[in-house]
Amino acid sequence: MPVDVLVLGAGMVGTCTALQLTRRGHTVALVDRRSPGRETSYGNAGIIQREAVEPYAFPREWSAVFDVAFKRGIDVNYHFSALPEVLPRLARYWHASAPARYAPIAQAYSRLIEHCLTEHEALIAESGASDLVRKEGYLHVFRTPAAIEEAAARAARLATEYGVSHALLDGEALARAEPGLRQRLAGALHWLDPWSVSDPGALVARYAKRFEALGGQLIEGDAASLRAVGGGWQVQMAGGPLSARHAVVALGPWADALIAPLGYRLPLFVKRGYHRHYRGGPGLNLPLLDAERGLVLAPMAQGIRITTGAEFARIGAPATPVQLDKAEAAAREILDLPNPVEAEPWVGNRPCTADMKPVIGPAPKHPGLWFNFGHAHQGFTLGPASGRLMADMIEGRAPFIDPTPYSASRF
Numbered sequence: 001m002p003v004d005v006l007v008l009g010a011g012m013v014g015t016c017t018a019l020q021l022t023r024r025g026h027t028v029a030l031v032d033r034r035s036p037g038r039e040t041s042y043g044n045a046g047i048i049q050r051e052a053v054e055p056y057a058f059p060r061e062w063s064a065v066f067d068v069a070f071k072r073g074i075d076v077n078y079h080f081s082a083l084p085e086v087l088p089r090l091a092r093y094w095h096a097s098a099p100a101r102y103a104p105i106a107q108a109y110s111r112l113i114e115h116c117l118t119e120h121e122a123l124i125a126e127s128g129a130s131d132l133v134r135k136e137g138y139l140h141v142f143r144t145p146a147a148i149e150e151a152a153a154r155a156a157r158l159a160t161e162y163g164v165s166h167a168l169l170d171g172e173a174l175a176r177a178e179p180g181l182r183q184r185l186a187g188a189l190h191w192l193d194p195w196s197v198s199d200p201g202a203l204v205a206r207y208a209k210r211f212e213a214l215g216g217q218l219i220e221g222d223a224a225s226l227r228a229v230g231g232g233w234q235v236q237m238a239g240g241p242l243s244a245r246h247a248v249v250a251l252g253p254w255a256d257a258l259i260a261p262l263g264y265r266l267p268l269f270v271k272r273g274y275h276r277h278y279r280g281g282p283g284l285n286l287p288l289l290d291a292e293r294g295l296v297l298a299p300m301a302q303g304i305r306i307t308t309g310a311e312f313a314r315i316g317a318p319a320t321p322v323q324l325d326k327a328e329a330a331a332r333e334i335l336d337l338p339n340p341v342e343a344e345p346w347v348g349n350r351p352c353t354a355d356m357k358p359v360i361g362p363a364p365k366h367p368g369l370w371f372n373f374g375h376a377h378q379g380f381t382l383g384p385a386s387g388r389l390m391a392d393m394i395e396g397r398a399p400f401i402d403p404t405p406y407s408a409s410r411f
């Protein structure tokens with residue numbers, strides 16, 4: 001039986017796209033080679049980042065660029081073997097991060113992210129997932145007064161320009177809020193709006209269950225089998241071909257592998273990230289970004305999850321968890337982390353674009369094919385809003401926000 005829409009990829013973005021369409025009465029098949037939410041959408045820090053109104057820019061100060069080039073910080077690493085492929089795209093990323101070009105990018109980004117809580121809220125409620133969600137914000141902690149002053153000035157600007165709220169904690173207030181910290185730090189910025197999730201993969205799985213309860217079909221299959229057939233699209237399943245009028249590419253980091261053979265040369269790349277859990281010790285009440293070191297400590301169902309910054313490497317290249325080793329040492333300066341849970345760290349790939357905005361909209365050269373990928377550092381946050389925008393466009397109804405900034409044609 002043909003369906004209305006095939007959604008390829010059951011990460012946060014694809015699952016939310018499928019769910020948003022099913023809620024509106026469309027027949028949808030959600031196709032993945034794994035269970036929903038087992039890749040990037042499993043391994044992240046689990047923060048629904050309402051405060052992330054400005055996307056993650058490439059540093060513009062030369063000192064910071066040299067820190068990256070010479071791998072001085074914890075937050076960035078790269079593989080030499082990946083450079084020939086990734087450098088031209090990073091050059092475009094750097095170019096897009098110049099203040100005059102970055103300002104409209106941030107404006108567009110903020111218009112999507114401002115819907116992240118309301119869109120998640122609706123899906124959380126109907127999926128019965130509120131037990132996974134903590135609505136108490138998260139902390140950026142600082143080790144030096146100079147760093148907290150700089151962050152406070154930026155937070156005040158974001159409050160004025162975008163209405164996101166925060167509170168400043170001095171060292172004493174931070175110690176009261178997080179009694180497990182073993183060091184008196186300079187203080188913290190408490191972002192009040194964001195939510196955090198104790199098991200990111202489980203939230204995607206709950207959304208997928210809701211999708212099935214509404215009649216959606218969850219199907220194991222390989223998106224690479226996608227073909228244009230008779231004015232629509234078809235994928236091969238174990239039980240035979242499945243056809244639809246529309247197909248949505250929501251393959252996150254693997255989108256390029258599908259669309260490049262179709263003739264699309266978009267400036268996509270990945271920033272790999274690592275995590276590992278630790279059990280025992282006093283734990284944390286809220287996720288905490290150690291801003292000067294470049295790591296996140298997130299209290300999860302499996303223990304405290306340390307997540308790392310960006311590694312420029314090919315998808316599937318052997319793991320080089322040097323950042324995680326350094327992050328673990330930096331984390332242990334502030335929190336007891338007695339027992340690592342996994343023998344090997346998890347590694348995943350943030351799906352990035354050179355201009356920091358996701359790609360959401362029609363595939364320019366193929367009627368009925370749609371793109372929804374490239375959500376970089378905030379795909380867990382943006383899945384439901386991005387899925388709603390995609391559903392609006394597929395239905396041909398007035399989109400709830402202007403989709404122009406996310407069009408694939410912009411490249």
Ligand SMILES: Cc1cc2nc3c(=O)[nH]c(=O)nc-3n(C[C@H](O)[C@H](O)[C@H](O)COP(=O)(O)OP(=O)(O)OC[C@H]3O[C@@H](n4cnc5c(N)ncnc54)[C@H](O)[C@@H]3O)c2cc1C
Nearest residue numbers: 009011012013033041044045047223252273378379380381
């Ligand atoms: C360390 C780290 C921390 C992060 N922290 C946060 C955070 O706190 N908040 C936040 O908002 N974001 C965070 N992110 C980013 C976020 O995780 C990603 O942006 C998001 O998960 C991307 O979702 P996605 O659905 O596009 O991709 P994915 O979750 O990777 O889903 C893609 C899916 O496609 C499937 N697939 C691929 N190829 C095929 C194929 N050929 N056939 C069938 N299926 C296929 C995969 O199996 C997978 O299920 C973090 C990322 C990392 C790495």
